[in-house]
Amino acid sequence: MLRVIVRRLLQLVVTLIALSALIFVWLRNLPGGPVDALLGERATPETRALLTKALGYDQPILVQYGKFMQRILTGDFGNSIRTGDPVTEVISRAFPATVELALTAMLIAVGLGVPLGYLAARWRGRLLDHLTVVGTLLGVSIPIFFLGYLLKDVFTQNIHWFPPSGRVSIGLDNTNITGFFVLDSLLTREFDATADALWHLILPAFTLATIPLAVIVRMTRASVLDVLNEDYVRTAEAKGLRQRTVRGRHILRNALLPVVTTIGLQTGALLSGAVLTEKVYNWGGLGTLITDSITGSRDYPILQALILLSALVFVVVNLVVDLSYAFIDPRVRVR
Amino acid sequence: MSLLDVRDLSVVFQRRGERPFNAVDKVSFTVEPGQTVGLVGESGCGKSVTSLAIMGLLPKRGNKVSGEVLFDGADLLKLRPGDMRDRRGRDIGMIFQDPLSSLNPVIPIGVQVAEVLERHQGRDRKQALREARDLLDAVGIPDPQRRLSEYPHQISGGMRQRALIAIALACKPRLLIADEPTTALDVTIQAQILTLLKQLVDESGTALIMITHDLGVVAGLCDTVNVLYGGKVIERARRHELFAHARHPYTHGLLNSVPRLDSPRGERLHAIRGSVADNIPWTEGCAFAPRCDNVVDACLEGPPPLEPTATGGDLRCNNPVSEEVAAR
Numbered sequence: 001m002l003r004v005i006v007r008r009l010l011q012l013v014v015t016l017i018a019l020s021a022l023i024f025v026w027l028r029n030l031p032g033g034p035v036d037a038l039l040g041e042r043a044t045p046e047t048r049a050l051l052t053k054a055l056g057y058d059q060p061i062l063v064q065y066g067k068f069m070q071r072i073l074t075g076d077f078g079n080s081i082r083t084g085d086p087v088t089e090v091i092s093r094a095f096p097a098t099v100e101l102a103l104t105a106m107l108i109a110v111g112l113g114v115p116l117g118y119l120a121a122r123w124r125g126r127l128l129d130h131l132t133v134v135g136t137l138l139g140v141s142i143p144i145f146f147l148g149y150l151l152k153d154v155f156t157q158n159i160h161w162f163p164p165s166g167r168v169s170i171g172l173d174n175t176n177i178t179g180f181f182v183l184d185s186l187l188t189r190e191f192d193a194t195a196d197a198l199w200h201l202i203l204p205a206f207t208l209a210t211i212p213l214a215v216i217v218r219m220t221r222a223s224v225l226d227v228l229n230e231d232y233v234r235t236a237e238a239k240g241l242r243q244r245t246v247r248g249r250h251i252l253r254n255a256l257l258p259v260v261t262t263i264g265l266q267t268g269a270l271l272s273g274a275v276l277t278e279k280v281y282n283w284g285g286l287g288t289l290i291t292d293s294i295t296g297s298r299d300y301p302i303l304q305a306l307i308l309l310s311a312l313v314f315v316v317v318n319l320v321v322d323l324s325y326a327f328i329d330p331r332v333r334v335r
Numbered sequence: 336m337s338l339l340d341v342r343d344l345s346v347v348f349q350r351r352g353e354r355p356f357n358a359v360d361k362v363s364f365t366v367e368p369g370q371t372v373g374l375v376g377e378s379g380c381g382k383s384v385t386s387l388a389i390m391g392l393l394p395k396r397g398n399k400v401s402g403e404v405l406f407d408g409a410d411l412l413k414l415r416p417g418d419m420r421d422r423r424g425r426d427i428g429m430i431f432q433d434p435l436s437s438l439n440p441v442i443p444i445g446v447q448v449a450e451v452l453e454r455h456q457g458r459d460r461k462q463a464l465r466e467a468r469d470l471l472d473a474v475g476i477p478d479p480q481r482r483l484s485e486y487p488h489q490i491s492g493g494m495r496q497r498a499l500i501a502i503a504l505a506c507k508p509r510l511l512i513a514d515e516p517t518t519a520l521d522v523t524i525q526a527q528i529l530t531l532l533k534q535l536v537d538e539s540g541t542a543l544i545m546i547t548h549d550l551g552v553v554a555g556l557c558d559t560v561n562v563l564y565g566g567k568v569i570e571r572a573r574r575h576e577l578f579a580h581a582r583h584p585y586t587h588g589l590l591n592s593v594p595r596l597d598s599p600r601g602e603r604l605h606a607i608r609g610s611v612a613d614n615i616p617w618t619e620g621c622a623f624a625p626r627c628d629n630v631v632d633a634c635l636e637g638p639p640p641l642e643p644t645a646t647g648g649d650l651r652c653n654n655p656v657s658e659e660v661a662a663r
Binding site: 230231232234235236237238239240241242243245249250253254257328329330331 | 390392419420421422423424425428429431433436437438439440441442450451454455486488499502503
């Protein structure tokens with residue numbers, strides 16, 4: 001097991017190095033750039049040359065890349081072009097916001113998705129099943145930005161159930177320890193802040209949860225239907241086991257194996273949804289940071305680090321899923 | 336009173352938009368305490384459906400079960416689902432055809448045996464596992480302590496079927512239903528499993544319903560044999576009677592199609608012509624008529640009745656194989 005983890009982590013390093021080169025070249029070949037963005041259209045060629053030189057973009061790309069990699073090894077991802085703050089600092093400010101949003105979304109997706117999928121399978125062909133099938137189809141097909149604005153309009157403008165944007169109410173004096181607002185306020189026992197943070201969290205989290213929720217419901221439903229016909233379920237019934245035992249121990253446990261894979265893949269894919277959701281709800285996380293860094297200033301250092309970080313998260317989540325499989329399914333040997 | 340008295344059991348499968356299919360058609364038979372009864376027939380004759388109907392394990396939707404299944408005088412078909420759950424595994428055990436798919440792949444063998452003891456005998460997990468180990472030992476699984484924590488994919492096919500037998504017999508049921516328990520196993524393992532079943536059934540006095548298409552299994556095990564065709568019992572006889580002189584042309588044909596060590600070399604094996612697909616519905620005559628060598632006009636005029644024979648069995652045939660031919 002340990003050998004597998006080490007090998008997978010080494011593979012991860014190779015992947016990240018290759019990816020970093022790709023991003024580096026690709027970003028610099030996009031039309032526009034930090035110099036144009038910072039100086040605007042009417043800057044003189046002289047100022048441009050000066051800024052280009054100051055940022056080091058006048059050097060050959062290989063040299064630039066070499067310097068970039070050299071600094072990364074010491075943990076230095078450079079400074080934001082727009083604000084001048086160190087990239088690591090900018091990202092670690094935004095990171096908890098996105099993680100909080102994504103985790104809540106996954107909690108909603110799994111917590112609702114698995115029971116719904118199970119019930120739909122058990123009551124196959126009845127009303128709940130039909131509603132679920134239609135609902136999940138809508139869930140995967142409605143674009144997040146559309147659904148986001150729709151929910152926002154209904155729940156914050158028409159009926160004022162939720163706040164329209166942000167992570168906390170303005171003027172609320174909450175202590176910041178980890179950057180996870182819900183967790184922080186619990187740690188400091190500022191329960192009014194917990195309620196406030198949760199209140200802000202609900203709409204964005206639901207918006208972000210729709211796609212994984214729909215996928216998990218469908219996967220669970222299909223998987224339970226498969227397992228219901230298995231011989232070992234008949235054996236369990238022939239033993240006269242209580243319905244609760246048959247369902248929990250024999251049906252659900254087996255049915256959830258493929259669902260775990262789905263949950264992993266959806267978690268990895270969550271970041272792309274987070275970009276849109278954060279934009280809609282003005283959520284100060286990585287998604288907002290990505291859009292701002294592209295549209296505002298072509299902030300190369302920030303973008304490079306963000307893309308590498310997303311890749312890292314994706315690969316690590318998948319590694320965790322693969323390894324967890326070995327624990328929940330005795331037939332799987334991790335190689 | 337018989338331990339199990341099945342009376343006019345019928346199972347009709349009905350799917351929306353399809354013609355109803357009469358899988359089991361007024362089947363009646365009895366099982367005495369400690370007796371071994373065979374249900375014999377080819378695929379699709381209704382033998383497995385009969386056993387699932389007795390156990391109450393048919394899918395809840397899409398079928399209609401009628402008739403009576405009296406176990407100790409109580410009609411199992413009229414029991415509430417919860418009461419039937421109490422009886423399954425405790426009063427009636429069942430073994431299935433494919434031992435690999437019949438065991439849960441992600442639960443250790445020990446727990447799969449223990450949970451039936453926990454359910455019906457009120458044991459806690461620790462005690463149930465101890466008894467499970469003894470049960471695995473009793474069905475001839477080597478190193479039972481180690482097997483408790485192993486998973487189905489880690490043990491051999493024969494051992495899996497032994498584990499399923501241990502599960503079915505854990506609560507010492509009075510009736511065991513074995514649905515083709517050896518079909519998925521190698522020939523050498525088949526013999527071992529049958530010997531084991533016979534030994535366990537004899538020791539515990541458990542009655543056994545043996546469902547099989549294999550006449551060899553019948554010959555070694557059963558006291559009484561019911562031959563099913565197209566969902567009906569067509570011949571019933573004591574084992575020796577059946578093998579000595581099967582009267583129904585179908586049973587006779589089946590016995591003749593078994594290769595024999597003492598038959599002359601070069602003799603061709605007998606085959607029953609046609610296939611189940613040629614059957615006519617029982618309402619129009621004898622379902623076997625289109626494949627039968629002895630067919631007479633009466634066979635196509637309505638279903639022949641099941642009538643007692645001189646040797647104490649029952650027979651559903653207008654023109655049975657004569658005693659002399661049958662005895663050959």
